[in-house]
Each structure stands twice: as structure tokens, then as C-alpha cells.
Amino acid sequence: MPAFDPKIVAFCCDQSGYPAADMAGSLELKLPRNVEIVRVPCAGRIETLYLLKALERGADGVLIFACYEQNCQFLRGNLRAKGRLSYAHRILEKIGIEKERIEICHLATNCGHKMAEALQRKSEQLKKLGPNPAKI
């Protein structure tokens, strides 16, 4: 049986997460193999539904890469993402799925290393949790 290779969906804010992912790629940093980057104009664009749909449609975990708090170009987008994450956590708890599968990571454009570390850490965490039992 092949080793479990968790699938991670990474929602990346265009002002921080996406350039950081670009930087991680340019520096050839080690990233987990099974990562799908979803570019969004601002973390505030990420609806609670996107987080659930990612899990429903096959992800084992989800990471939101958003700007540092008080550093959002659109003022409150990253705070909205945080609020929606907490709502998604409540829904996951109600249906008995580990809320740790979804997480937020605040960073800036030049945080390629931080992003790579967060993805590696998430991958290790998901390996311990095992496959998402709710994926369809």
C-alpha cells in the first residue's frame, strides 16, 4: 500500500501568499508534493464554503495564506478570512471532522521560507491525522 501523501489546498492571497509561493519556488525550497495553490485577490474572497468544498472534494487539509493582521490592502480581508475559518471550524466540529485540517497562516510577500515550513508542517500533521474521512 503506497504511503499516504496528504493533499493540501493552499488558498493564497495575491498580496502575500501568492508572491511568497513564487519566492519559495524561485528558491527551490522543499515543498510537499501534493499541494494545489488557489490564487485569490484577497483572503477576504475566501468564503466558508470554499474551505468546506475543498475538503468535500478531496483535500485532506486546507491552508489559508493571508497577510499579517492590520496589513490587508483591503483593510479587513484577512480578518474576514479568520472569521470564516472559525465558522468552518464550528461546522467541522459538528460533523466530527478534525478542525485542525483547516488553518490560517499570516505572512508577507518575502516569506517564502515561512510558507514552505507551514506547508511541510501541515503535511506532517495531516500524515498523523490520516486521510480526510469525509472526502467524496
Place this chain on the structure above:
Amino acid sequence: MIKAEQKPMDEILRYLSPYDRILLSGCGACVTVCHAGGEKEVELLASALKMAFRKSGKSLEVLEATPARQCEPEFASELSETIEKVEAVISIACGVGVQTLARHFPKTPVFPGVNTTFLGETVTHGVWEERCQACGNCILERTGGICPVARCAKQLFNGPCGGSSKGKCEIKREADCAWQLIYDRLKGLGQLYRMEEIIPARRWGVESRDSGPRRIVREDLKV
């Protein structure tokens, strides 16, 4: 508008346990505004239900719909074709919407997905408060636009009671005393004399729900 809150997930899952194909129906009116049963909530609940079933080794097919107003027969009847394809319906409209579907589709079980809570106002984003009990005889003109039926814990018509303290209610400490609000409002309007007018006891048995469900008939609108 009517305010509602989603029912506990365990309760909804319990209703659905015998079925594997359902319709999840929201409503585009009041419950959309209070984020309990609009199109977004339909999508979220559908996703959560499918995952919950999958987790327990079963599968659930969820058809989704959000009629503009589930409590209106013409909008409810738009669901006819879809309802024929499912074994049951979860409605996250208010209790009125649930009953409209139940009346129109006598062969399909219809379950409520929300608890209809009150007629209320949006105080700020994400906060709603009760403002009206649809008591059937509005006296807001006498109380400065603040309703003692909905907002006073004791529903006093001639308040405040002795339990009003520093503007708060003795029954529910975090709630404003409705009669303090009425006093402040009338004072601001220069109409404090209204506090001296005795509001007579109501004929609850005639005007309100106490004598059974009420009905409004407008002959001119009938077809």
C-alpha cells in the same frame, strides 16, 4: 423580518438517517438576511451533510434550491419537479416556508432545518434582536416607537416595573429595560406626558394568537 437559527446538526442528521436523496431548500427572503437559510447557507449545509454522511460510511445526494420566497405558493410550486426526484425535504426557510412546502407536497416528508426564532431587527452585522411579537394591535405610537410587548420581559403596558435598574432588566440583566428606553425616547421627543396615559388592558383573546391562528382576508385581492 423573521429571524431563524440553524438547528443542531445532530438533529438534522437524525431526520435524514433513513434517506439517501433529499432536497435542501432555502428561501431568498428573511432567512437570507439573517444568514440562516439563504442560498449560501443551503450550499454550506449541503456540503456539511454530505461530508457527515460520508464520514459514517454512507452517501447522501443533496439537490439544492432557494426559491425567492418559500412561503408563497407560486414560488413553492416551482419545486414540484425537483421534489418528485427526492425522498424527503429539509427546509431552512422559516416555519411558514416549511408548512407551505408540506401543504403543497403531501406525499413528501418535509423537515425543518432551522428554528424560527423571532421578528427582529439587525442591530449590527451578525447581531439580531427581537422587536415585534405580531401581537395584532400595535401601540408603538404611544410608546415612542419601542415595543413593550416584544422588549419588556414582563410585557408591561404601563411600566417600568420595580425591577428596572440602571437601565437594565431584572429578568435578563444584559437586556435594556424597554420602559427605560421608552422613557428616554419620549423625553427626547418632548412627549413625556405620554407616560401618564394609562394603556388599557388588551383583549388578548380576540386580537392575538390566544384565540387560535389568525387570518387576514382582502376580498379585493382574491382571484
